Amino acid sequence: MDIQDFEEMFNQIKINFWLIGIPFNEPKLTIRYFIFLFIIITVALAELAFFYSKLSVENLLELTQLAPCTCIGLLSILKIIFITIKRQNIIELTACLKRLYEEVTNSANKWELIKKDIIFLKYLVKYFFILNAILIAVYNFSSLILIWYNYYTKGVIIYSLPYAVLVPFLKDCWYTWLYKYIHLILSGFICVLYFTTVDALYYIMTSHLCSQFAVLSNELQALDESTSHCLRDIVIKHQYILKLSQDLEEIFRAPNLFNVLVGSLEICALGFSLTMGNWAQIPGVVLFLASVFVQILMISVFGEQLIRESRKIGESAFLCKWYNMDKKSKKTILLLMLRANKPQKLTAYKFSVISYESFTKIISTSWSYFTILKTVYTPPDNNYEQVK
Structure with a gap:
């Protein structure tokens, strides 16, 4: 397959940023950004007001059915605000990743090493946008079918x-x-535009950094006494990629925190609705639950991949022919191995590491909330019998 152009992979992200009102190469926000944010905030406030008006133990089942939509709306608002604050960091990191990617694609051997991951990333992002666009369209226009x-x-x-x-x-x-319906469906599309853009940007940037670690590991493992002079350049490049990883962590630590917190609440609410609600709601709840699961799982997958690829640097350093090198090179490789023992991590604002372990913790936390809800909730029929 032909080499994928970096700009082609980022094209949809740039289009989405322009639609949101954050032009990728311009420092100022457009009026469209504030209009969209106003639309989605007003809907989120209206949902919270409805939620508050129904706040009681008797309405617990109805509240859990409403919670996912409200949570996703708030999650989208928070994520886009923090991404807006970090937009300059995003532009700078994108430029750095582009330069590194072009260096890799100039070598056929390096491109072969990362080709599968880049092709997978391309199709993942493409179908991620398509799937979410279809889901929100079905959800928004289901009211017309019901009418x-x-x-x-x-x-x-x-x-x-x-x-x-x-x-x-x-x-x-x-x-x-009609006025309210148009307002709501616009809010729905804006909400999906927000969180899909942020998540896709996370996938792309993390995947490119993992590819750079993989290329560096391959170069390091191939070292011997005749190529030990390349060790200095490898160390400099390793330090540079580590810095970029820290920049990535700074950009996404707040969105990751919101994903972890809100994801737990969404899974809990949807699980409660699935077990306690009526049969007619099961298809919609299952679809919603699967979407939330996939979103959190994919974030954890890329976080785990970054940990794994950054840790491989130390393993590759050990596997090279360091025993035939001079004393200075051996010392450099030892320092490189010691540094690689502390892998790069993406965190939820330092509270937890984004990995497979964090995914299981989210499920565990959601289960704890779920059991509490089941303990507190009493079906309406039981309430009636107790009154009698």
Whole structure:
């Protein structure tokens, strides 16, 4: 397969940043950014108001059914705000990764080493955007299908909205309903645009850094006494890639924290709805739950990959023919091995490391919340019997 162009892989990210109102090569935000943020914040506040109006033990099942949409909205807002703050860091890191990638693609052997990962990344990002676009379109336009179904079967128009919100006006008139419906579906698309762009950017940058570690490991393992003079350049490049990894951690530590916290709540709420809700809701809940699982799992996969590839530097240093080198080279390799024993990590703002272990912790935490909810919740029929 032909060598993938770096700009081609980043093209969709740049388009999304432009749509959001954060032009990739311009320091200023556009008016569109503030309009979109206002739209999604107003919807999030309306959802929170509805959530607060229903806040009681008797409505616990209904609240858990509403929680995922509200959580995703808040998660998208928080993630895009922190990414906006770090946009200059993103531009600088992208430029550095581009230079390193072009160096790799100039060598056929190096390209063969990372080709599979880059091709996988290309298709992952592509279908990640497509899948989420389809899911939000189905969710947004399901209300129209429901209205048509009620009119066709009952002869009555029942105005329904895709999201539960508290509004200061009646929704029984077609013009007020249409205004709110357009407002909500715009918010839904903006929400998906926000979190898919941030997550895809995370996948791309982390994958490129892992590729650089893999190339460096290969160069290091091939060293012998005749090529020991290249060791200095390898050490400098290793330090440079470590710095880029720290920059990546600084950019994504806040979004990762929100993913961990909100992800636990979403899985808990969806699991509770799945076990305690009615059968008609199962398909939607399962789809939503699978989407949340995949999102958190993919973040953990790339975090684990960075740990693994950065740790391989030490293993590759040990596997090279260091025993035939001079004393200075042996000392340099030993220092390199000691540094590689502390792998690069992406964290949730230093609270936890993003890895397979963190994924299992999220599931464990969600299960703890789930058991608490089941203990607290009493079905309405039981409440009625207790009153009698």
